[in-house]
Each structure stands twice: as structure tokens, then as C-alpha cells.
Amino acid sequence: MDLSYTPEQEAFRKKVRVWIRANVPVREKDGSGIEYGDPKRIAALKAWQRQLYEAGYVAMGWPTEYGGQGADVVQQTIVNEELLLARAPGLIGMMGIQMVGPTLIQFGTEEQKQRYLRRILTAEEIWCQGYSEPGSGSDLASLKTRAELVGDEFIVNGQKVWTSNAQFADWMFCLVRTDPSAPKHRGISYLLIDMQSPGITVRPLIQMTGDPGFNEVFFENVRVPRKNLVGELNQGWLVANATLAHERNMLGATTRTQQMFNGLLRLAQRHQRYGRTAAEDPVIRQRLADLLIRVEAMKYHAFRQLTDSIKRRSPGIGASVNKLVSTELNHDIAAAAMEVMGSFGTLARSSRHVMDRGVWPVELMFTLGLIIGGGTSQIQKNIISERGLGMPREHRQ
Amino acid sequence: MDFGLSEEQELLQQSARDFLTRECPTTFVREMMRSDDGFSRAFHEKMAGLGWTGLVIPQRFGGLGLSMLDLAVLAEEMGRAVMPGPYFSSSVLAALALAYAGSAAQKQAWLPRIAAGEVIGTLALLEASDRLDAAGVALRCAKTRTGYRLNGVKMFVTDAHVADVLVVAGRTRGHGASGVCLLVVPRDTPGVSIASLQSVDQTRRLSEVAFKNADVPATALAADKKGWAVLQRVVDAACVVLAADSLGGAQRALEMSVEYAKVREQFGRPIGSFQAIKHMAAEMVSEIEPARALVWYAAYAYDREPRSATRAASMAKARLSDVYTRTTNRAVQIHGGIGFTWEHDMHLWFKRAKWNESAFGDPTFHRERVAQLAF
Numbered sequence: 001m002d003l004s005y006t007p008e009q010e011a012f013r014k015k016v017r018v019w020i021r022a023n024v025p026v027r028e029k030d031g032s033g034i035e036y037g038d039p040k041r042i043a044a045l046k047a048w049q050r051q052l053y054e055a056g057y058v059a060m061g062w063p064t065e066y067g068g069q070g071a072d073v074v075q076q077t078i079v080n081e082e083l084l085l086a087r088a089p090g091l092i093g094m095m096g097i098q099m100v101g102p103t104l105i106q107f108g109t110e111e112q113k114q115r116y117l118r119r120i121l122t123a124e125e126i127w128c129q130g131y132s133e134p135g136s137g138s139d140l141a142s143l144k145t146r147a148e149l150v151g152d153e154f155i156v157n158g159q160k161v162w163t164s165n166a167q168f169a170d171w172m173f174c175l176v177r178t179d180p181s182a183p184k185h186r187g188i189s190y191l192l193i194d195m196q197s198p199g200i201t202v203r204p205l206i207q208m209t210g211d212p213g214f215n216e217v218f219f220e221n222v223r224v225p226r227k228n229l230v231g232e233l234n235q236g237w238l239v240a241n242a243t244l245a246h247e248r249n250m251l252g253a254t255t256r257t258q259q260m261f262n263g264l265l266r267l268a269q270r271h272q273r274y275g276r277t278a279a280e281d282p283v284i285r286q287r288l289a290d291l292l293i294r295v296e297a298m299k300y301h302a303f304r305q306l307t308d309s310i311k312r313r314s315p316g317i318g319a320s321v322n323k324l325v326s327t328e329l330n331h332d333i334a335a336a337a338m339e340v341m342g343s344f345g346t347l348a349r350s351s352r353h354v355m356d357r358g359v360w361p362v363e364l365m366f367t368l369g370l371i372i373g374g375g376t377s378q379i380q381k382n383i384i385s386e387r388g389l390g391m392p393r394e395h396r397q
Numbered sequence: 398m399d400f401g402l403s404e405e406q407e408l409l410q411q412s413a414r415d416f417l418t419r420e421c422p423t424t425f426v427r428e429m430m431r432s433d434d435g436f437s438r439a440f441h442e443k444m445a446g447l448g449w450t451g452l453v454i455p456q457r458f459g460g461l462g463l464s465m466l467d468l469a470v471l472a473e474e475m476g477r478a479v480m481p482g483p484y485f486s487s488s489v490l491a492a493l494a495l496a497y498a499g500s501a502a503q504k505q506a507w508l509p510r511i512a513a514g515e516v517i518g519t520l521a522l523l524e525a526s527d528r529l530d531a532a533g534v535a536l537r538c539a540k541t542r543t544g545y546r547l548n549g550v551k552m553f554v555t556d557a558h559v560a561d562v563l564v565v566a567g568r569t570r571g572h573g574a575s576g577v578c579l580l581v582v583p584r585d586t587p588g589v590s591i592a593s594l595q596s597v598d599q600t601r602r603l604s605e606v607a608f609k610n611a612d613v614p615a616t617a618l619a620a621d622k623k624g625w626a627v628l629q630r631v632v633d634a635a636c637v638v639l640a641a642d643s644l645g646g647a648q649r650a651l652e653m654s655v656e657y658a659k660v661r662e663q664f665g666r667p668i669g670s671f672q673a674i675k676h677m678a679a680e681m682v683s684e685i686e687p688a689r690a691l692v693w694y695a696a697y698a699y700d701r702e703p704r705s706a707t708r709a710a711s712m713a714k715a716r717l718s719d720v721y722t723r724t725t726n727r728a729v730q731i732h733g734g735i736g737f738t739w740e741h742d743m744h745l746w747f748k749r750a751k752w753n754e755s756a757f758g759d760p761t762f763h764r765e766r767v768a769q770l771a772f
Contacts, residue, residue: 001399001400001401001402001403001693001697002398002399003398003399003400003694003697003701003702004701009398074398077398265772279768279772282765285764285765285768286761286764286768288768288772289715289764289765289767289768289771290715290764292712292767292771292772293691293712293715293716293764293767294687296694296712297687297688297690297691297712297716298687300400300687300690300691300693300694301686301687301689301690303398303400303690303694304400304401304689304690304693306398306400307399307400307401308401310398310399311401317682318686321682321683321686321687324679324683325683325687378672378676380679381675381676381679381680381683382672382675382676382679384678384682384683385669385675385676385678385679385682386675388679388682389655389675389678389682390655390659391655391658391659391670391674391675391678392659392666392667392669392670393670394670394672394675
């Protein structure tokens, strides 16, 4: 065990810090980081990602021929830590960078890699995920969106739901049923669909936060070239599972959790309750310390996983543990912030006297959504117990 | 950046598991629970033969001079085996207190023999006030012509009933930290009387140690004004070791529960196929795995990041106490009625969890300490 950095890494950190100080656009205020729909905000976030990419700080671990640096994970960790420290805005192209990108590197054809990967990094193309359907949530493999292969094209008909970012995404990675007669896991294919294709309708759904964050996406005879198939025909479930593991790691990112906790602590140290700051109240202190301990545990847990990935050890069910623990921890942090604020926590964003620009009630709701999205906590527990502990599967159709 | 065990540490882990599986099965644990002393000298000597009793004792005093992370790796295995006996008292508490505070003569006199497993030591810190702060040390330590005269009572002293030597926290003046001294007191010192207390966790033996006009020579003094600082360091070590013990115990309780759930059938199928049971097991995993990283970090910080050491030790102690308690609670429930019997072994871990939780500061104490250090 050695948590120190080499002189080269320390020098790299210094360089990154200087660059970030000079380039981070707008400082994010406490707890914020979720923005919906606003074209100006989207353009600004795209520009920020592009800037970060051009500086060489996005997806550094990707191979150089696809726009990465072939860098080791430590360098990317240093960058992530510095971005966190500077409270820099998140990356708008996260689903591309964290989910479809790694999947294409693993399963894509050379043509697909050349076509898509670099544009993911530059934020020229934003991706959304077409997985869930009205009838297929936790039982994702029961999905019904149909894709018929006619000549060199798939004809897609059906509907996806809870599709975040579909209102401004350029592409969707999408699971479709290509063989309805096969057992459900063996008739699915993984397609890349241009969101500008005729026959696609995106209808926003309003989330419980009041924001239009996710959507319904309808497909009516949408034509998708065969070359947009990732992996083999009817082998999409295998590809999808790789993406899901990447998604769980993205949703379980510890930097977001640390950022949220720091926001909570600042709030508690500032906000007065019964003649002292909330952070001075013994009961709230206990709760803050407990949260901090859980946050730090996840931080070191991530270091351990980082080390395992350097040593090329299998992550096992690590992604599910991350997703389960981090999303619930994030929600607990938001819930603690609400309690710290007392009556002020009940004020909506638009209200006078609202604290921290009203982000905490939104976070409270949003983090609950993330406990559900990407596989509910209950589904993660099934995965951990069945795949991780080898417990017997329950009978399912 | 390397957050993980070295090859040597993985080897230590494996050889410790092999040794304890062979030498410390629960039949042995139960034998020790039933015995008067809860201590097998033969077993202790076997550990000495492996170098364990001197693991963190400096090499020039006959130990291996290894790191806190090495000790944590070993302690995890000991917790896994709910190992009884005075290892923790002697080779962690007394050994470190002597190594940090002892005079050259004291170190020479005791450390090689503790390392060799010939002598058992312990630390007498708490009193009836049950306070883990400096004010909790009230045992009077009055200067005499030839040394010191001790008066007072120490409580919850681990393994004093078999100890040859006690490192005693005493008070020379005032109420604060600067009045705390450490003395090295052989058990046969006139005026020292040791009475056993019966503990719920029979793998841990506790005593009340009374000092009534116990006279010790001036050379018994190990640390005068720095006594409290040394004790803080030893408490940090105790926290890391107990956290590691809890980690090993929690992991074992999980494994036993999973194995049982796979074979126990109700409603015509293994109970491990029910989501209610599976989810309990998954919750255990998702608490234990991040907690493991916390223990490793605390052990690492103890040696390598002195400014974070106390905070990390408190974090590990607080968290692992909670995790171990919850894990053994779930484990008993998964076992159902059989888990509530004396015959089944699960109560050994359940009780050890409660002792580990309260010893050297409960989670509430350590969370407050984290709060003071972090914000």
C-alpha cells in the first residue's frame, strides 16, 4: 500500500490545477449540477467539455487512436480530484464517455470506433440510452421494441421511456428485439440510432422535481443502417450488460458524493439553529460524521478498485456495490441537508428566502430517482447475492 | 498509487487463516470460554513461534518490526476466528505503550519477553468513570522518597488476570492531559490486587485492578508529561486493530449465513432463494466491502499519514463497530431459531461484535472525535 504520488504525478497535478484555475467557467454553487434542456446551458456545457478534452483531460485512459491518451488511471484520478476541488461543472457527454464509449471500444467495429468515439469526447455528439420501456423496467430483457432486418436496414418500431437527455441527444444506444421467437435474452440486439432519423418522436416527461429531465421516445418505421449494429445480431444482451456495468460505475462515482457532502457541511456550518450552527448541534454532528465516514469509505473503496483495475483484477460485483451504496448515500446526504435547513428546506427554488438556490429538495428527489435508475437497489441486491455470493436464483420468467 | 495488500501481506493473511483454521476452531474457542483463564499458554507460544507476538515490536527488541497494516491483516484473521486470549492486550496494547514510552531499561526488560510469548502484558487505562478522555485517568500517583505510591482502581482491564506486567495510566497532578503519566508495574507488586469481572463475550477477559498504597520505584515511570500523548497513540492502534477484528468477524458471519441459506430449506426450497434473505446478505456485502477499505486506510495512515491517523482510526472504529453489530444481527436472523442457541456458534461473533463496539470508545464517541477533527 502506498498512497503517495510520484514526483511526475505531483508535477502533473500541479499542471492540472493551474489549467483548471485558469479555465473553469462558472463556479458551481453548492450541490448543483443537474441542468435540463436550456439550450444556452447545453451549449456552455458542451464548450466546457470540449475545452477540457482539448487540454487532454477527458477519457485519458482511452487508446490514443480514438482520442484518448492511453494514460494510466492514476492520471485520470488526479484530474477528477482536481475538478472536484475546483467544483467544476460535470461533463454533459457523460453517457457517451462512461457508457457507450467503453462499450464500443470493447465490442465495436473499427469503423464504428472511428466514427463515434472522438465525437463523444469532444461533445460534438451527445448520447442517450434507449433501454427501459413502459412494460420493461427491472425485467429489462422483456423489452418489445422491434427491429426487423430488411436488406441492409433495420426497421424499428416501438417505444422507450425514462430516456434522459433525449431532448437534445444526437444519438441513442438502443436495445431492440430482433428475434421475437428466441428466448428473451437471445433475441435482443444493440443498435446505434441517429436521433434525427425520420419517425422518431421525443416527448418530454416531467419528473417529480418539476423538470423535464427524461422523455418518452417513440419509433415509427425508423430506418437504421445495419452497420449501426454493435456486436453480433441477437447478442445485444451481452453488449448491454457491459454497458450496464459502466453505468453502475458512473452512477456510483464517488466524486459526486464527496461534492454533495462538502455542500452539506458548508450548509450546516453556516445555518443557525437554536442559537448555534447546525454543525454544532450534537445530534446533527453525529449524523454529519456518520455520513462523512461513509463518504470516505467509498473514496478508499474506489482507490482499491482503481488498484485492482491497474493490476487487471476482475472487478466482480464491485459495480453493483458502488451503485447501491453510492446512490443511497447521496440520498441520505440530501435528506440530512433538508433536515439541517428545517423550514427553509420546504421552500421551492422560485421562493424568496430559499437556501442554496433550492438545490437540496431537487437533490432529495433526484437522488431517489437514481436509486431507481440504472437498476433499482433491489435489482442490485439480486445481482450481488446471485452473482457475487452464488445464492440460488428465484424462479423468474 | 497502490491501495491494496502487498504479496507479503497476502501471504501473511493466508498463513494466518491456515494456522487459525487448524489451531483455533470454535471447539478451541469454546474450550477457552469454559476454562478459568481463557488462555492457553501452548497456543500463545505457537503464535510466538510464528513471530506474531512480536509483530509490531521493533527488531532490536526481538520483534518483527512490521507495520500497522500487517497487524491489521493478522487481526482480521483473528477476528474471523473469534480468537480468545491475551494477544491484543499483550502484543498490541502493552507492547506499543512500552515501545513508545518505556525507558531503555524497561524496553529491554519486557519487550523481548513479550515478543517471545514468555510474558503477558496489558494496559490499565479505564476507571469506574468509564471516561476515555484525560479526565478519566484519576488513579493517584504520589511521589515518594524512592518512587511513586499508587492509589485507585482500574476497570475493564483486559487480561490482567494472566498478565505479568501492567502499563498503568496514573495521575501526578491536576485534571488535564499534562498530569497523566504511565508506569510499568509488575503484577506481584505489593498493594496490587486483581479481581476478574465476568464478561458477556467470554473470548475477552476483563478485570478490576485495585492499587492500595502500591509502591513502585522511580524507574517504573515510563512517561511523565507525555503520558497522555502516548496513550492517544495506543488508543488509535487499538481502534485500528479492533476495527480489523470486526471486519474479519463480519466477513465470517456473512459467509456462514450464505452457506446456511443455501442448504436450509423451507417452503420446499432453499431460503437463500428468497429475496428477503438474499437482500439481507447483499446488504451485508455492501456494508463490509467499503468498510474494508476504511480499515486498510486507517492502518496505513497510522504509520504513513500522521496528521490523518487519529481521524482515520476513529472512522474505522466507528464504522466497523456499526457494520459488525448489524452484520451479526442479520446473521442470527438468517439462521433463525438455531442461531439463538448456545450450541450454534453464531453467538460467539454476535457477542464479540458488542465488545468490539464498546471497547476503546463506542461509535458515538468516535463520530464526535471525527467531527472535532474534520469540521
